[in-house]
Amino acid sequence: MTGMQHVFLAYTIAFVALWGYALALLLESRHARKQRSSTEV
């Protein structure tokens, strides 16, 4: 592996982990909000 490939791998790991979890949480909170508003109606 070249140095550039190592850098690319490290940044990909960081982005996938942090943004993957952030997106999962945002989707979950959106789902919870929808459920709450449907029960309120």
Place this chain on the structure above:
Amino acid sequence: MRKHKRSFTPIFWIITFILYGVGLWMTAFYAPVESTMGIVQKIFYVHLPVAISTFLAALVVFIASLGYLLQRKMWWDDLAAAAGKVTALYCSVVLLTGMTWAHSAWGTWWTWSPRLTFSLVLWLLYVVYLIIRPAIDSPQRRALVSAVYGLAAFLDVPLVYMSTKLMPDIHPESIALEPAMQRTLLVWFAPVLMTMGGLITVRYRLTRASRVKDEERTQHDIAPAIAGAPLGGAL
């Protein structure tokens, strides 16, 4: 007020995303290539902020655990649980980005140096924290055990930080940075810390909402049973 909260969330994440873009641009085009390590040194810009964020997330677990032990309020436990998840996630990223750097710089993915070993222990401690929580049924018992564990787990954080100073270690203690490199590193701290704070907040709100819902459901189920029970039963 609620409307403000909702509109704030997307703006917060958009700003964070833009700052990641700025950080990436600076890493690729603004920060010079380091003379000794070469291009692989650029991993440092994401590795260090994520490591510091791990310590801060672990500190939130510590404070929330202490808060629960002192006040016995369940929201402290919800905060500790949210921060515990983020600590485990961030610590995983620290280990993986560090391993990638080590493979290029040292020629090996892993070596049992004090800094790396204490970091692995830190990761294990918070993964175990997440495993033991759902294994305890009673919410009060779970909160108590988790709070004591959360306090004890934090003891590893100063060990990770001090390991390169206290013991001989292959891991660099510090790296001399040119001003352009320092600015790039500073920019990287913003989105990584914001993501950490945002993740803990969103996770905390979700856990809190779910707990409140569960408590309401329990009260709703128990109330008619108490009202319909004979006097002796109610007593």
